Amino acid sequence: MVMVMMTNTTPAAALATYDPSLFPAFAVTVDVVILTMSEGTLQILLVRRGEGPYEGMWAIPGGFKRPNETLDEAAKRELAEETGVDAASLLTQFGAYGDPGRDPRMNVVTVGYLAVLRDVGSVVAGTDAAEAALVPVSDVLNGTLELAFDHQRIVRDAIERVRVELEVTGIATAFVGTTFTLAELRTVYEAIWGVQLDAANFRRSIVADDDWVIPTGRRARPGPAGGRPAELYRPGKAWSRGGPIHRLHRTDEKGANP
Amino acid sequence: MVMVMMTNTTPAAALATYDPSLFPAFAVTVDVVILTMSEGTLQILLVRRGEGPYEGMWAIPGGFKRPNETLDEAAKRELAEETGVDAASLLTQFGAYGDPGRDPRMNVVTVGYLAVLRDVGSVVAGTDAAEAALVPVSDVLNGTLELAFDHQRIVRDAIERVRVELEVTGIATAFVGTTFTLAELRTVYEAIWGVQLDAANFRRSIVADDDWVIPTGRRARPGPAGGRPAELYRPGKAWSRGGPIHRLHRTDEKGANP
DNA sequence: CGACGTTCTGGTTGACATGACTAGAACCAC
DNA sequence: GTGGTTCTAGTCATGTCAACCAGAACGTCG
Numbered sequence A, B: 001m002v003m004v005m006m007t008n009t010t011p012a013a014a015l016a017t018y019d020p021s022l023f024p025a026f027a028v029t030v031d032v033v034i035l036t037m038s039e040g041t042l043q044i045l046l047v048r049r050g051e052g053p054y055e056g057m058w059a060i061p062g063g064f065k066r067p068n069e070t071l072d073e074a075a076k077r078e079l080a081e082e083t084g085v086d087a088a089s090l091l092t093q094f095g096a097y098g099d100p101g102r103d104p105r106m107n108v109v110t111v112g113y114l115a116v117l118r119d120v121g122s123v124v125a126g127t128d129a130a131e132a133a134l135v136p137v138s139d140v141l142n143g144t145l146e147l148a149f150d151h152q153r154i155v156r157d158a159i160e161r162v163r164v165e166l167e168v169t170g171i172a173t174a175f176v177g178t179t180f181t182l183a184e185l186r187t188v189y190e191a192i193w194g195v196q197l198d199a200a201n202f203r204r205s206i207v208a209d210d211d212w213v214i215p216t217g218r219r220a221r222p223g224p225a226g227g228r229p230a231e232l233y234r235p236g237k238a239w240s241r242g243g244p245i246h247r248l249h250r251t252d253e254k255g256a257n258p
Numbered sequence C: 001c002g003a004c005g006t007t008c009t010g011g012t013t014g015a016c017a018t019g020a021c022t023a024g025a026a027c028c029a030c
Numbered sequence D: 001g002t003g004g005t006t007c008t009a010g011t012c013a014t015g016t017c018a019a020c021c022a023g024a025a026c027g028t029c030g
Helices: A071-083 A121-126 A137-141 A151-168 A182-193 A199-208 B010-015 B071-083 B121-126 B137-141 B151-168 B182-193 B199-208
Strands: A002-006 A027-038 A041-048 A062-064 A092-097 A108-116 A132-136 A213-219 A231-235 B002-006 B027-038 B041-048 B062-064 B092-097 B108-116 B132-136 B213-219 B231-235
Touching (some): A027 A071, A027 A151, A041 A071, A092 A151, A092 B092, A108 A151, A108 B108, A132 A137, A137 A151, A182 A199, B027 B071, B027 B182, B041 B137, B071 B092, B071 B108, B092 B151, B132 B137, B137 B151, B151 B182, B182 B199, B182 B231
Parallel strands (some): A027 A108, B027 B108
Antiparallel strands (some): A002 B002, A027 A041, A041 A132, A213 A231, B027 B041, B027 B062, B041 B132, B092 B108, B213 B231
């Protein structure tokens, strides 16, 4: 295979005439990090590789971009193929990865997307159980579960992104159902940020402002330990302009080591 | 200058379980949005296209990614080729763009990078003046200056990114010199966020906390209008964990129409 | 049925951040 | 020196938010 490459020491030369087919060709893929909350912990949907390099290892679902679709459409299609869910609004692009040799077969540049689902328990059941699984994100982050390619780094970046999105967007409501208690929503923040939030203060931040949540009038059934039943809410319309809960600026460790 | 490079992919092809050529091939480019502050306004470095599609129009500098370099390295190389500046730390990837037809010649997926320079006046002078120019970002955002390809959207995304980075990172210090006055630094925030900041409060936010800035003991020469000379500072080490200045959450329009 | 534990809801308080404002200090031009 | 300009320092009121406390509404167990 022969490739021709130009070095533009002068801009005019770089943009000058050329034959497009002479430039290095890449395969472009889209990988989707699918997150959900299950039993109070953040989980990620992984698929087991059937063949090729890293055979048998777990990986993020993904696939090749088609020439006649946008990157967003490719991500949406991949999400639908893997989970059957059509939720384009939850898809967020967070990074591109093109290190040489990240795929031993060829030059592949992949674009990472983040998807948040409410409950993928049935989704995983619908797929071949041997081929897809929900695993705690912590197992991926700490290396307990090794992923194919550079997917561990991609997951790390996705988690970092969702931590930021949690503060500035309404992505938190994507983790819970159509109706939810404030305790459920609080668990989302606590699991993703790894913090403890005061239930009373959390409630005040949410209900005080405009319309983050809308009470439905119904109440959730208390857990096995009893307790006062919590009110059920549905998402309001204020989430489009920033989130109500903010991470406290760490005033604890000053001069700490990064 | 044109270089012809041959890449032998025979060993890799032997590893593959399928023929890579069966998958759609894309050209992958890296486009760099180079920003700087000049005369109190945010400026962007643009190059004029010599020929090909959009001939004669202004565009973001960029070029093809090489198979043996990472995306970050490609961006760093493009920045060095355009400006002669070797400043990898300021390079931030902010998005990938792969809409079909964004380049009429072929399928091109580009990865956008953001670069912040202290002063590119000499840089532009070093390049052919007819081929590169610094223009106010506002001219690009409001459509006064039309860019080639989908570069206007890319610039929009880059500006939105730098507005966020300004709040959570130390990118503000990249706009000013190695030593600077607080008024200079304040101008960076005011220009990018489009707000007016009280000089006294700005100062208090900066000097009160740990070590955002370190006084050098020297003083800047007052401007032509006179005034008390401002103290010169150099960046401290606290910027690595968030910025000191925060955008006020707009409490003005409540219940506004989205 | 009543006591107890658990969870949700509402309120108060104090520390801290921040916007608006005022006054003084240090320079330039005339 | 006088006036104008800019930087620096301080005060005050307001708002935010974490911490804490008390009550309300359930389940369960005796």
